[in-house]
Amino acid sequence: MSLVYFIAIPILASFLTPFYKNYLRFVSVLVNILLAGFAAFFYSRLPLNEFISLDSPLSIIFILDYVSFFFVSLFIGVMLFFSLYSIKEKNNTAVFVVTNIFTSGALGLILSADIFNIYIFFEIASISAYILTGLNRDKVAYSGAIKYMIVGAVASIFLLLGIMLMYLNLGYLTLSSIGAGFHTMDKGIQYLVLLSLFIGFGIKTEILPLNFWVADIYQATPTKIAALFSAVLSKAYLFVFFHILYTLKVDAPALLFLTAIGLLSFAVAELSALRSKDVKRIFAYSTLGQLGVLFLALSSANVVVVSGALFLILVHSISKLMLFFSLDLVEKKMHSTRVEAFAGFRSAFLFTIFAIGFLSLLGIPPFAGFIAKLTILKGFASMGAYGIVGAILAISLVEATYFFRLLSANQRSKKTAEIKVPLLQKIMLSLLALAILYLGLFPQGLLDFCTDAAQTLIQGVIHV
């Protein structure tokens, strides 16, 4: 068994599209099931690494340790869910061609421990995202895609600059050798490399001064695809960034800077959502806010906080899938994602799903978001960082304001349309809601795994 199958098989499925043009959706489901099987196969063999093509550390290295396994299984789960959820959409071959490659791009980002290889997967994931943004083929979509491409190109320029500088000064590309040699470099170069990586990945992980494009992109993207951006894409970049950061063993002031940026990002994003009148943009802002929390939690270098952040990543992905997919159903019926449209639908099922999603994102028990938030706060308390605890709670209150405004808008407005949710969608969405409830009530198993994963992440890349 090879780790490359995680990447090669979805790409293969997309390459061979002409042979099963109209059945690609089934193939995608099969591919994702196959990948889930691989993940299950590797679970008992953790942690492991694999040299690609040349059996020596000089070649590209893939690493599957606890933390990358966490992300790999999360992404496969999300993509499997996505492909099952849209299995009835017959005329959507294009989406599946791109999402398959998108999957392999995201998985490659997680698995690869070679900085240039990471750049390649970074590009694969980004380009699939550009295409997915332009998928609606109207003015709005192309406008979004163009904006995305300009900003994305800037990000890849910075990443490329960082990689080039590292290769120029160190001569190696694997994360572990870069980590070993990083502190032997000239101080200025060290700083420049870190800065380029921060800007390159910061744009993609949607961190404060670099995230002003995000809401527009989410608005332009088809709603279901926006769920993938929120649940998979930004998480993949986030992981890679911190994987590299912890491998490079950056010093405390740099981490503190990231913490501050994360907190600021959280605050500004949640504040912006307060007066927004478009539900899709509100969800985008909420994603930005949660990414801010993740950023500040992941940069703490504390096992408890990081494990909470990993838990939050899972919960946030599930919640955002739920919310965006439900919003998609609303959008199909009401032909708009504005708050007025959101207020006008009648469906007890969808309302429940929205309520559970919101409560979970807010970190309100008994839903899983609470466990994540509690773990993060507990960790900060044990570090003595009470200011951060207070700030997170205060900003969460702002978040609560707009989420409950949406709920009460729907409850107390005149209903103009009744939404009948198809059975398949109903089952799939209920599954997500149950998962959130289950994780909220019985989090221990996952928390233990997250703790292992957090330890691996903070340690940085070490070859097995």
Added chain:
Amino acid sequence: MSLKKTVGLKTILTALLISFMSMLLLGVIMNAAYTHTSLGYDLLKINTISTQSANAVTSVVTYFRGLDTLGEVTILFLSIFGIGIGIERSDRMKTILGYDSTLLKIGTKVLFPLIVLFGLYIIAHGHLSPGGGFQGGVIIASGFLLMFLAYGDSYDLDHKVLSLFEALSGAGFILVGILAALAGGAFLGNMLPLGVLGKLFSSGILPIIYIFVGLKVAAEITVLVEYFIRTQDARDA
């Protein structure tokens, strides 16, 4: 016209900012000490033993860092696919660049097979001399470009064949990699005899991969050329 009107204050400020940034960047970069031990030199040392390829760049591209190349081929495929989604095929499609010249038509008829042959040569000798899959692929595509330019709308590509080429060459790359993994080695590892340095049939898996890459690139770039040269004229819309 005053300078302010032609250039604008914002542009000047932007230029100042960027120049300042470049200056800072240069200042930092000039300080750096370039390394003399690197991955590349290590790979050079083992190149003969592990690939028997005369062109070290080819070894790196197709073998040592074959996965990067797979990713790159994927990106190429993805972009062309994305372009294909965006461009609607309709009857109003026409070649927007075309020269109606008999001389060109006849010359092209003679040149086209030669160009394709040359492209194939470049691809096949990627492991022996400068060149390889990308270069050869683009040369082949340039042959098709010539055909489009010469024959205009009367030249028709068989899209079925083209997409089959696209699919099979890409899939072939991955399947070779998987076969290598199944044969017991690493993904994209060498499973064939290496042969003797300098011979056409040498270097094991390398030429095979480069052939797939070359065909893939040729097919993709041809499609790209067709998309761009034969679109609904933007001015019509």
Added chain:
Amino acid sequence: MFNFEITALGNMFFGLTVLVFVSLFFVPNKHRSVTLYSLLFASLACIFYASDLITLFIGWEIMGWSSYFLIAKTADKQTLQKYIVFNIGGAFTLLGAIILIYGACGSFVYSELDFSAVPSGQVTAITILLLLTLFVKSGIMPFHYWVVDSYSQSNDLFSAVLSAIISKTGVFAFILIFFQIITVQYLQTPILEVVAWLGVLTSIIATFKAINEDEAKRLLAYSSIAQVGYIVTILSIMGSLSLEAALYHTVIHTFVKLLLFINVAAIIYVSKQHRFSTLGGLLYKYPLNFILLVVGIISLAGMPPLGGFSSKFLIYTALLEEHKGLLLAAVLFSSASAFLYCYKLVYGIYLGQPTNPKTEAYPRIPLRFYVPQILGAVILITLGTIPGVIVPMFNGILGSVGFEPVLYRGVFVLGSDFASFNGGVVIGAFGLIFVLILLFFVRLKNRSVKPKDRLDISYCGEVPRADVNLHYGYGMGRELSRIGLIKMILSRSSHALWQRVSTLFGDLSGITQKLYTLSAQNMGLVIFAFFTILLYMGVK
């Protein structure tokens, strides 16, 4: 997570919850939602029987959002927004306090928390955060902004739950955390003084607001705020007698509010009228309801001989014993003023003449409305007669939180060494006087003249015009605002403050939103400028 423990304190509060829920189960309810009510019930059990702070918090939050969805069935958007923002905010301060406690003591379990090594600054922070939570839940000013609207706009039956039980969770948490977990010795006295005064001020202000109120349920809501204000004041004395007084008042207030809210709910159910100005003259139509209301308001005003007196007596005694003369005066003032709004309830609904011409057509009150009312009345009368009967239970609670038990001298006697009274004697004396007065009136009845129509009030020396609505209760309390101090109290409102906060955040949001609509090119400029600044700072 989810560790439970049966405690005397929990038993008491949970017992009250069970009684209220069971009795309310009989009342007809248009918006009955079994899921949400059972969720609420479970969350209350979770709060009262928790043995670690996280379980408490989980119960607290579930209580918050399940009651949100219950209120959402009837309330308008703004009320809902107020309710949820304040309650979630309160819950988050609770979470903040819990996290602080965890940071200081390293555990969530009650029995493992030890504050001996915690720096006093941290204890102060914890105390303030917790107090914020309790203030929000119990509606202490200025955090009462959400209370009145939510009480008045929620479903009639759920208002009773809100007032009788949910406002008490704040009291419960106060006792649990300050008395049992942190314990008196580590608390800061100045903070408690402030709390005591906040409580009593709240009760005074709320009392006057209630007097000025025209809507029955809003009046009861203000009254609820005022009563919980007393409880908070007396709790902040932190003595064993004061704890007993607080517990006693909690029990009394629970049943008083259960009785009164359902009483008013019954009237609203039959008449569809919420305002005193459209009610009146219902005495002969609903005499039983009237009698139950009288039982309720006598207790609410804290007059002898019913249960309300017993608890007020204990409150006064506790204040006196601790030599809190000023506080006592304030409590007495507020308590005496409370009589005015109690009177309004009687007059506005039952006395005077019906202002609504359809009064005759009102249907009978369904018998099921009487179940909780009679339960409340029976308990109030019992506690008036044998006030000492629950003292042993309170002593159990006092013992469990580490306090000296108070003196117990049989079921009839309540009080301390300092002062005590015999419930049997009091009720006997009042009963005797009541019977005498009743007899007097029965004798007088034959000699009284029945008015012929609503304009026939010639005894007043003034004949109103036909278009004047004659209603004694209408506009009552307006004249109060001529008094300088009271006018000031009434004209001030925290509305403006919270409105300003909300506008401020709205404006900030508008500003930050502008950032998120930058064009790609300006976005690029931002990125490069940011990079340049960081680079410059780093290189320099």
Added chain:
Amino acid sequence: MLETLNQTTFLHTVVAIGSFTIFTIGLVGVLSKKNLFKIFLSLSIVESSLFLFFIGSHFEVGKAAPIVADGIKLFDGHMVDPVPQAMILTTIVIGVAVLALSLTFVVNYYRLSGNIDIDKMDELGEVQ
């Protein structure tokens, strides 16, 4: 004089200054041109400048291309590092792909909206 010109460090300096000049020119184009085509072409220029810098920085005086031919029989330290060349080869193809895709988007956008000015793209934003 010619000796100085033929030194590796000098060449590296020239490459660095030259490529960062192109870098600046490209970036100014990206940030101040209004035409979407010009913006994407400028981005392409910026990328090219980085390629130039990277490849140029790995050239050392006296070293040959990493190919065995014409008298060079062995792979050893007398050849330049092949990895940057392979990396740039890969990156160039990526750049081409991205450029093609972005230009297609621009063409499509122009076809639908008749607008090619970046300042007039107002399809997205907060609804009022």
